[in-house]
Amino acid sequence: MGSLIEIQNLTFWYGEDKQEVPVIKDINLSVKKGEFIAVVGPNGSGKSTLIRHLNGFLAPCRGRVTVDGLDTAESRNLPVIRRKVGMVFQNPDTQLFASVVEEDVAFGVENLGLPRAEIRERVDSALAQVGMLEYKHYPPHRLSGGQKQKVAIAGILAVQPECIVLDEPTSMLDPRGKKEVREAVRALNAALGITVIYVTHDMNEVLRCDRLAALSGGEIVFTGRPEDFFADRECLHRIGLQAPPIKELVHSLTEEGFDLPRDLNSPEELVDALCR
Amino acid sequence: MEGIVLGQYVPGNSFLHKLDPRTKLIMSAVLLWVIFLLEGPLEYTGFGLFIVFLYLLAGVSGSFLKILRPGLYLVLITLIINMIFTPGRVVLDLGLADITREGLIQGLTMGFRLVFLISMSSLVTLTTSPVRMTDGLELLLKPFKKIGVPASELAMMMNIALRFIPTFWEETDKIRKAQIARGADFDSWNLGRRIKYITALLVPLFVSAFRKADELSMAMEARGYTVGMERTSLHELKMNPRDYLVLTVFFISVAAFVINKYFI
Amino acid sequence: MPIEFRNISYTYSKKTPFARKGLTNVSLTVNDGEWVAVMGPTGSGKSTLLQHLNGLLKPDLGEVLLDHVNIHSSSAALRETRQKVGLVFQYPEHQLFGSTVYEEIAYGPENYGYAASDVEQRVKTAMETVGLDYLKYKDRHPYELSGGEKRRIALAGVLATDPQIIALDEPTAGLDPSGRQKLVETITQLNRDYGKTVIWVTHEITEIAALVNRVLVIKDGQVVLDGAAREVLNNHLMTQLGLDVPVAVEISHHMRRKGKAVEGQPLTIEEIKKEIVRLVR
Numbered sequence: 001m002g003s004l005i006e007i008q009n010l011t012f013w014y015g016e017d018k019q020e021v022p023v024i025k026d027i028n029l030s031v032k033k034g035e036f037i038a039v040v041g042p043n044g045s046g047k048s049t050l051i052r053h054l055n056g057f058l059a060p061c062r063g064r065v066t067v068d069g070l071d072t073a074e075s076r077n078l079p080v081i082r083r084k085v086g087m088v089f090q091n092p093d094t095q096l097f098a099s100v101v102e103e104d105v106a107f108g109v110e111n112l113g114l115p116r117a118e119i120r121e122r123v124d125s126a127l128a129q130v131g132m133l134e135y136k137h138y139p140p141h142r143l144s145g146g147q148k149q150k151v152a153i154a155g156i157l158a159v160q161p162e163c164i165v166l167d168e169p170t171s172m173l174d175p176r177g178k179k180e181v182r183e184a185v186r187a188l189n190a191a192l193g194i195t196v197i198y199v200t201h202d203m204n205e206v207l208r209c210d211r212l213a214a215l216s217g218g219e220i221v222f223t224g225r226p227e228d229f230f231a232d233r234e235c236l237h238r239i240g241l242q243a244p245p246i247k248e249l250v251h252s253l254t255e256e257g258f259d260l261p262r263d264l265n266s267p268e269e270l271v272d273a274l275c276r
Numbered sequence: 277m278e279g280i281v282l283g284q285y286v287p288g289n290s291f292l293h294k295l296d297p298r299t300k301l302i303m304s305a306v307l308l309w310v311i312f313l314l315e316g317p318l319e320y321t322g323f324g325l326f327i328v329f330l331y332l333l334a335g336v337s338g339s340f341l342k343i344l345r346p347g348l349y350l351v352l353i354t355l356i357i358n359m360i361f362t363p364g365r366v367v368l369d370l371g372l373a374d375i376t377r378e379g380l381i382q383g384l385t386m387g388f389r390l391v392f393l394i395s396m397s398s399l400v401t402l403t404t405s406p407v408r409m410t411d412g413l414e415l416l417l418k419p420f421k422k423i424g425v426p427a428s429e430l431a432m433m434m435n436i437a438l439r440f441i442p443t444f445w446e447e448t449d450k451i452r453k454a455q456i457a458r459g460a461d462f463d464s465w466n467l468g469r470r471i472k473y474i475t476a477l478l479v480p481l482f483v484s485a486f487r488k489a490d491e492l493s494m495a496m497e498a499r500g501y502t503v504g505m506e507r508t509s510l511h512e513l514k515m516n517p518r519d520y521l522v523l524t525v526f527f528i529s530v531a532a533f534v535i536n537k538y539f540i
Numbered sequence: 541m542p543i544e545f546r547n548i549s550y551t552y553s554k555k556t557p558f559a560r561k562g563l564t565n566v567s568l569t570v571n572d573g574e575w576v577a578v579m580g581p582t583g584s585g586k587s588t589l590l591q592h593l594n595g596l597l598k599p600d601l602g603e604v605l606l607d608h609v610n611i612h613s614s615s616a617a618l619r620e621t622r623q624k625v626g627l628v629f630q631y632p633e634h635q636l637f638g639s640t641v642y643e644e645i646a647y648g649p650e651n652y653g654y655a656a657s658d659v660e661q662r663v664k665t666a667m668e669t670v671g672l673d674y675l676k677y678k679d680r681h682p683y684e685l686s687g688g689e690k691r692r693i694a695l696a697g698v699l700a701t702d703p704q705i706i707a708l709d710e711p712t713a714g715l716d717p718s719g720r721q722k723l724v725e726t727i728t729q730l731n732r733d734y735g736k737t738v739i740w741v742t743h744e745i746t747e748i749a750a751l752v753n754r755v756l757v758i759k760d761g762q763v764v765l766d767g768a769a770r771e772v773l774n775n776h777l778m779t780q781l782g783l784d785v786p787v788a789v790e791i792s793h794h795m796r797r798k799g800k801a802v803e804g805q806p807l808t809i810e811e812i813k814k815e816i817v818r819l820v821r
Contacts, residue, residue, distance in 0.1 A: 042716040043687050055498060079500060087498040094488045095495035099285075099406045099439050106510035108499035119510050141442060144582060155499065171714050174582045174743045176782040201716040240718040245746060245787040249809050256817060267787055271794035274820050453596045454635040457627040458697060459619075459651030476647065479637035483683075 004162055004195050005031040005054060005085075009063035012049055023049045024218040027063070033162070036189045036196045038206035038226070041215035042240045047199045050215065051165050054197070055085045068162065083112070086156030090168045092148035101143070101151050102127065102136040108159040126158035127151075129192070130184045146177025150184050157188065163195035164188070170205065178205070203230075203244045207265040214239060227262045246270065284339075285405050292334040292403040297412030299519045303526055304400045310530060311392045313537065320388055327395050336402045340395065343402075347394040351387040358383030406438040411513050429503060436492070444485070451480050541624065541704045541737070543593060544569040547602035550588055550761075554600070562588035564761040565602070570705070575731045575738040577745060577769065579783050580758035586709070586741045587630075589758065593707050593739065594625040623652055626703030630710050632694030633687065641667075641685075641693055642678040648701040666696040670726055688719035695726070706730065707739040712747065720747060749773060749786045750808050757783070774805040788812035795819070 010027040013020040024046040031037055041047050052058040053065045056072040067084055070077040086108075089095050098104035105123045114122075127133040130150040140148055149169050156164055166185065170178040182205060189196045198209065206212055212229050214222040216239035222229055230236070230243040231251075243251070250264050264270045287293075292300070314320055331337045364378030401409070414431035421427050452462065460473040550562040563585050570576055580586050591597040592604055595611045595618045603610045611621040629635065638644030645666055649659045667674050670692040677685075682693055691711075698706070711727070712720040724747055730736040731751075740748060745755070755772040757765035759781060765772045772778070778785050779793070791812050792802040800819045806812040 042718060057494070057498070082498060082500050087495075089491060089495055089498075091491055093443060094491035097436050097439055097492060097496070099435070103407050103510060107496075107501070110507045110509055111500040111505065113506055113508050116508060116510065116512060119508065123510060140439075152495075159499070175784045176581070203717075240716070242717045245809060249787060249791075249813060252809065252813055253816060256813070258816075258820075267790035267794055271791060271798060274816060275795070275798045275800065450629065451635050453591065454627075454629045454632065456596060457594055457622060457629075458648040459622060459701065461651070476637045480635050484634055 002033055003030045004033045004035075004068060005029075005197075006066045007050075007053070007063070008065075010050075010053060010060050010065060011062040012053070012058060013061055022061070022218055024215075027220055029213055029220065029223070031163070031195060031197065034189075034193045034195055036186075036198070036208075036210045038209040038212045039197060039199045039215065040201060040203070040206060040212060040241065042201060045215040045239070046218040047201075047215055048167060049218075051087075051167060051197065051199055054163075054165055055082050055087055083159055084162045086159060086161040086164045088149065088152050088156060088164065088166045088169050090171055092145050092152065092172065095152050096140040096148055096155075099139050100136075101132070101138050101140060104140065104151060105136075105155045105158050108155055112159065122158045122160070123154075126154040129157055129188060130154045144177055145173040146180035149173065149177070149181045153181075153184060153188070157192075157194075161194065163197065165197045165199070167199045168201070169198075170200070171202070178202075201241070203241060203247075207244065207247075214241070216240075231262070284401065286336050286339060286402050287405070288335050288403065290334045290336075290403065292330065292399070294516075294518065295403075295522060296513055296515050296519045297400075297404045297408045298416055298513065298515070299523055300400050300404060301409075301412055301416060302523070304396055306526075306530060307396055308393060310533070311389055311396070313534070314389075315537075320385075323392060324388070327392065327399075330399055331395070334399065334403050336399075339398075339402060343395060343398045344391060347390060351390050354390060355383040355387045358386055406435055408511070408513065410435040410438075411509065411511065415513060426504075428507070440488070443488070447484055448477070448481060451477055451484075541607045542569055542571045543625070543705060543737075544605040544608075545589075545592065545602065546605065548592060548599045548604065549601040550592070550597060550599050552588075561585075561761045562597075563592070563599075566761070566763055567602075568756065568763060568766065570737060570739060572704075572737060573731070573735045574754060575727075575740065575748075575752045576754045576756055577748060577752045578739060578741045578756045578758065579743070579745060579778075581781055581783070584758045585761040586758055588761070590627065590707050590709055590739070590741055593705070594622050594627050596627070619652075623701050624703055625705045625707060626698040626701065628695055628698050628706070628708040628711055630713060632698075632711075633682075633690035636682045636690060636694060638682060640679050641672070641682055644682055644693055645697045645700050648697055652701060662700045662702065663696075666700040669699055669730065670696045671722065672696065688715055688722065691715065691719070691723065692726070695723075699730075703736075705737040705739065707741075709741045710743065711740065712742070712744070724748060724751070744784050745773065746784065746786045757781070770805045770807050773807065791816075 007027050007029040010024060011022050012024050013022040027050060039047050039050065049058065053060060053072060054067065056078045059073045065072045067081045070081055072081055096104045098107060102123050105126055106119055109119045109122050124133060127136055130153050132147065132150050132154060135143065135147065140151065143151065153164070170181050173181065185196055185198065186208065188194050198206065200206060206226055209226055211223065212226045213220055214229060221239060222232070222235060230247045233243065236243055246265065246267060250260055250270060254260055260273055264273055311323070314323055331340050359375050359379040362376055362379030362382045364376035366374045367377050367380065368375040410431040413434065414427050417425055417427035417430065455473065455476045456462070460476060462473050464470050464473065545566050545568050548566045549564050552560045552562050566589065578586050578589065588597065592599060595604070598612055603612070605611070606621050606624060609617055611617055636644055638647065642663055645663045646659050649662045654662065664674050667677065672689065672692055682690055685693070712723055715723065727738055727740070728751055731738045740752070742748070749769055752769050754767065755765070755769045756763060757772060757778070765775055765777060773785050773789050774792070786807055788806040788808055788811060792806050792815065795802050802815050802819065806815055
């Protein structure tokens with residue numbers, strides 16, 4: 001599959017002064033179409049700064065970012081880029097701004113200037129894709145956090161993007177909400193082939209991604225399969241992250257001499273493997 | 277901070293809910309003018325009954341008293357001030373102040389006007405969802421676009437403001453409680469202390485409002501919104517035969533009332 | 541200094557169409573030096589419970605007793621309670637207002653009328669407890685610090701009045717792993733070394749499962765489970781309510797379903813590992 005987003009030697013610092021310490025430094029990353037990639041790192045490692053380059057919120061101080069060949073530094077490309085790359089943010093309360101769910105989902109499509117019938121159709125199908133169609137007449141404040149985030153995702157889906165970037169979408173949710181959102185995201189990657197870039201510092205969330213990029217101090221310190229990342233305990237410790245408990249357990253069982261596959265990601269899978 | 281009802285929308289399916297917001301906006305504007313034409317107990321009683329009828333029709337009669345409660349103090353003050361300070365024939369001698377017949381009438385008139393004003397305008401917000409309201413307003417303002425009135429932006433601002441009022445109240449409540457938990461006493465009589473407590477409430481509130489505004493504008497921009505752009509809309513506001521019928525009957529009645537009052 | 545709830549009931553927005561039950565007939569006692577985790581689905585009444593601890597909410601029915609005194613019996617009792625019971629709200633960094641770290645942390649002690657020298661000592665101690673160097677941080681602006689640091693300043697602001705009971709609403713939410721760990725360490729120290737009572741509302745029990753004495757589960761405004769962490773977390777109701785349980789608990793459930801007789805009620809990775817080694821090898 002071809003690549004959708006190309007990041008080359010991206011460096012960024014706030015302010016005009018070149019003497020400023022860069023927030024992110026010499027980032028190189030290419031995201032393939034249909035890929036599910038996680039971006040992890042502790043707070044202040046530059047995750048948010050990095051992804052704000054993907055839809056042209058920030059323009060590189062050095063280096064280049066392209067989406068489908070379009071340079072994000074060119075402001076005339078921005079409308080098309082923002083249609084291709086949708087973004088879901090952390091706080092479910094500040095990204096829903098209409099007083100009824102369907103109005104909110106319609107917002108992005110209304111900005112495209114499409115005819116009314118088409119808007120209707122896209123809103124309904126986007127809501128159906130995240131399983132929220134029955135809530136379309138609800139006011140957002142009557143939904144749970146997880147439901148609000150799914151509505152936000154539907155609002156992006158309705159624009160029919162190539163890629164969805166999610167910036168810590170579950171950090172303000174309870175366990176049930178986290179699970180709902182995680183499953184919705186996974187489904188739209190698997191069923192619709194939408195490219196997903198998932199930013200988080202919760203390691204439980206990234207067990208099933210295709211690829212993982214870890215940031216520390218503004219630099220990429222790892223890219224590769226999540227299993228390899230969690231196996232590199234020295235690297236994890238250095239950047240201040242922890243493997244999820246299930247991986248800890250699998251690791252220490254392996255040290256005890258158990259022969260277990262490396263891609264065990266849930267208690268259920270582990271027990272199945274043990275009791276085979 | 278609980279139970280704020282003023283300006284709230286109560287979802288429903290009544291005749292009034294189904295009317296186009298423009299119809300409701302126009303009629304309420306006209307009725308607000310009519311309130312100031314009312315004279316004599318008969319007309320006031322008639323208008324009062326009319327409002328009660330509308331509340332029953334809309335199925336929001338439960339909200340009626342709650343809407344009036346905050347307004348009631350205002351009414352009471354108006355009544356008392358007018359009763360005492362209007363010169364005229366004394367009906368009750370209270371020693372320090374006299375209640376005059378003219379004052380009583382003046383006070384009651386003003387009081388009822390206030391009650392009517394509050395209940396009329398609330399009726400519109402009670403039966404119209406904020407989205408439809410802003411759409412209606414935008415369309416009503418559209419003719420003024422030519423002379424530079426940013427109708428769509430105004431409507432968008434109003435929509436967002438309405439959406440965020442509850443969030444803002446929640447936030448205020450939360451910060452207030454957090455500072456009380458740290459020993460703040462918002463009922464303190466000491467002015468210096470009180471200013472300090474209020475600062476501890478307002479600073480985080482403003483910071484939070486700015487942060488929210490920032491996040492919101494980012495979310496809107498990420499979804500392709502730019503100020504002044506041409507947008508289309510999911511819902512089209514459509515004037516139904518019902519609306520034309522109501523408007524016709526309404527204007528004929530108002531005209532009849534005015535003609536009857538001033539020309540016959 | 542035990543805190544006791546006697547048949548507490550509370551309703552929000554009473555007598556309006558938006559009325560909703562907060563708590564129904566809740567009775568419980570938290571004793572000196574206990575560390576209690578409070579869990580429950582969103583909207584079950586956890587925050588309502590917390591706000592009753594220091595009298596921010598007044599129960600419709602029942603009474604809250606601190607050291608056997610009804611906290612609403614007089615305004616002096618209420619004031620005393622607010623000093624003795626420190627409440628750390630969710631995302632407490634959102635309530636910072638001071639222009640320096642010192643001003644922020646001194647706010648509580650100043651409100652309670654301590655002398656200036658005493659206030660300074662309290663600020664020093666509180667900063668030391670949360671692991672912020674006094675001289676390095678005291679004159680800095682809270683808003684220019686990192687998220688984890690801001691959270692610790694907010695915590696210090698509550699600790700500065702030297703409360704005996706510390707109640708926290710999801711204190712680690714939104715922090716990264718090292719920020720979480722530091723906070724858990726601070727609270728552990730307060731509980732173990734200084735004997736503070738801790739009431740910790742959370743959705744994520746794993747990080748404190750092995751530290752708490754007791755877990756309380758609330759559902760629809762009522763206490764449905766209350767007991768030792770080990771027993772409560774292993775109760776099947778936890779998973780039915782969609783609440784977080786440690787991986788060890790999930791594994792022992794699955795193993796039992798597969799016919800493996802897991803012994804006891806494993807809570808930590810170490811414990812479940814021992815059982816796996818014993819049963820599977």
